[in-house]
Amino acid sequence: MDAFQSHSAEFCANSSRTALTITRPDDWHLHVRDGAILKAVLPYTARQFGRAIIMPNLKLPVTTTAQAGTYRHRILAARPVCGPGSAFEPLMTLYLTDNMSPDEVLRARESGFVYGVKLYLTGVTTHSKAGVTDLYHCTAALEAMQKNGLPLLMHGEVTDPSIDIFDREKVFIDRVLEPLRRDFPSLKVVFEHITTLSAAQYVRDADAAPGTLGATITAHHLLLNRNAILVGGIRPHYYCLPVLKREEHRLALVEAATSGHPRFFLGTDSAPHPKNLKEHACGCAGCYTAPYALELYAQAFDQAGALGRLEGFASFHGADFYELPRATDTVTLERVTWVSPEDIDADSTTIVSFKVGELLHWKLH
Incomplete structure (x- = not known):
């Protein structure tokens, strides 16, 4: 029995x-890539979510409003032509650089389609080589973001090699x-895909003006702990950054997500990669x-006996x-009990779905 199946055994019997x-709902943190992968993966998000914050870490990072505009047009072209998902709206972001x-x-703020600027410290995750080397270099941009109400979206990990990856x-x-x-008390900040008790407590308890601090939480961090990657053999499709943590941290995230606190909201961090690169x-x-x-989030909330709070968190x-x-x-x-979907084909490139188990217990109608 794998880590997900063991959690499934706890499936909420009192509901x-x-x-x-x-x-x-909306997805406030999403990767859709580009080209054939974009065309293959976007319809899955569009049928569930009305909008999504689109990450800018393409192979050629989206660093200007003009680039964000052309990327947005490619995303719009990949939407279903009619029916569910045809009205999906991509909310674009820029990739913060030192300069x-x-x-x-x-320009981003006035564009009407850019909704944030994403901070990746150099080397922190996929396609982050062009990221920020020192936030000191970004002072002028941060001041402008604070003045104009453009949020900073933060991948919240340091890259110091002397620091353990779990810390x-x-x-x-x-x-x-x-x-x-x-230094920037009025800057709107999203602490993205939080994974630890420390982060959940910080976001919940921080002295912050209303609407200036938020955090996204993924479904996989609500459902799995680090045993899922390591027990019984290495499972590369459970490997993500920030990496899965101990059970105490998973429980803290579940508590935060199901608390009803307005600083916590849904962000899948769904990140497709070709099978051969995973x-x-x-x-x-x-x-x-x-x-x-959405089915995964429903499962996590159901296991916690908190289905009634999913709408606030997700929508x-x-x-x-x-x-x-x-x-x-x-x-x-x-x-309803059903079998998770098969892998996705993107013009002969296989994208492996997050198979946390063969059976799921909620299904989008």
Whole structure:
């Protein structure tokens, strides 16, 4: 029995719901890549979510508003032509660099389609070689973001090789996040894909003005701990950054996500990679959860006995943080046992779905 199946054994027996209807949710952290992969993966997100914050870490990073605009057009062209997902809206971001100018920040804010600037410290994850070497170099851009209300989205890990990989998020809070918030108190900040008790406590308890601090949480970090990667053999499709942590941290994330606290909201960090680059001597980091993301979140909330709070986490808190209207349509999930989907073919490139187990217990209607 694998790590997910053991959690499935805890499946919430005290819930009698057979269906759950919620306001259509949004995904506040998503990778869709480009080219054939984009065309293959986007429809899965579009049928579930009304909008998504699109990550800018392509092989050629999206560093300007003009680049974000052309990437947005490619995403729009990959939407289903009609039916579910045809109205999906990509919310674009820029990739923060040491030399981003205040003028670029202003162009982004005035564009009407850029909703944030993403911080990757150099080398922290996939396609982050062009990332920030020192936040000190970004002072002018950060001041412009604070002035113009453009959020900073942070991959919250330090890259210091002397710091254990399981501790890099906690150290990031002390070395980067806390000084940043001290120096830019009105800057809107999203601490993305948090994975630790320390991060959950920090976001919940921080002294921050309303609407200036938020955090996304992935479904895979709610469902799995690090045993899923290591017990019984290496499982590369569970490898992601930030890496899965101990069970105490998973439980802290579940508590945060199901608490109803408005600072926590849904962000899948779904990250498709070709199968041959995941099953590799130096495999890529990233979990591709998009085909059944909402079902995974429903499963996590159901296991916690908190289905009634899924709508706030998935549909309201993120929209409120980004000061966007909440959706007006709904989606319905049914309680049914089904087999997770097959791998995705992207023009002869196989993308492996996040197979946390063969059986799921909620299905999007």
